Amino acid sequence: MSGADGALVRIDSRLVHGQVVAAWVRAIGARRIVVANDEAAGNPMRQRVMRMAVPQGVEVLFETVSEAADTLRALGCGPTLAVVETPADALALVEAGVRPTVVNVGNLHMAAGKRRVAPAVAVDDGDRAALRALRERGVEVVVRRTPLVPEGSLDWL
Template sequence: MSTPNILLTRIDNRLVHGQVGVTWTGSLGANLILVANDEAAGDPVQQQLMDMVVAEGVQTRYFTLSKTAEVIHKAAERQKILIVCKTPRDVLTLVEGGVPIKQINVGNMHFADGKRQIHKTVSVDEDDIAAFRELEARGIHCEIRRVPDEVGEPISRLL
């Protein structure tokens, strides 16, 4: 098994939108966006909408969390991967499944009942906090950064 070339893992409950599909891929030099989300993996309409905002030359894959963990080590060396998930729990599931994630960029987590806002674009509940703490306990750096030219803020300071 080879080590996949994962450039960054991003948490964004919107998954792929212009900021991810163009700005982040361009900044990172990514040529593959891997959306690891059980719902999106089974929704071709949502996939088509997301594909519309991806820069030319960047491929997309839509896998369930379990399939991502199953196939990530088969990625070719030439694939420069940006993984996008909806929640910190999803990222933790990937890590527990053997996906070698080193750092997490938190872009957007919408406010909802039971959540508290910790940053302009990030709201968390107890499950999110527990997942972030577990990820950091595993040595994975988690920071909030909406766009590449922004200075990242460690999420641990805000929990």
């Protein structure tokens, strides 16, 4: 059993931000947030901005997707919120041996070639393929903006 068993992996184009992160940290009792994003891992300015949204007493780590996979597999006990920017990044974590309890699709911005499938969720064929691959690997995938709203439908998947 890996150390990441029990982690919630959240897919959010914005990564770490205000009320949403605070709500998920509170809901799962997370003591740490692992931001798995290659660009943010090397961008101290972006890290400073994101740290402002992290609740006091919660550890936050900024790592590349590869480093985050190693960290999540090695973590000891305690609930963890892992945040990635794309479904492909969530799949990369799982393919590297991370076993989350659930992958939460929370926010994927609209962009060229994407289709809105839920409030705040727009996907393209690559996103859909990655989410399907997660489900094929036995990972529970849900669409949910915050813990206070019901899960959205995955009929589009």
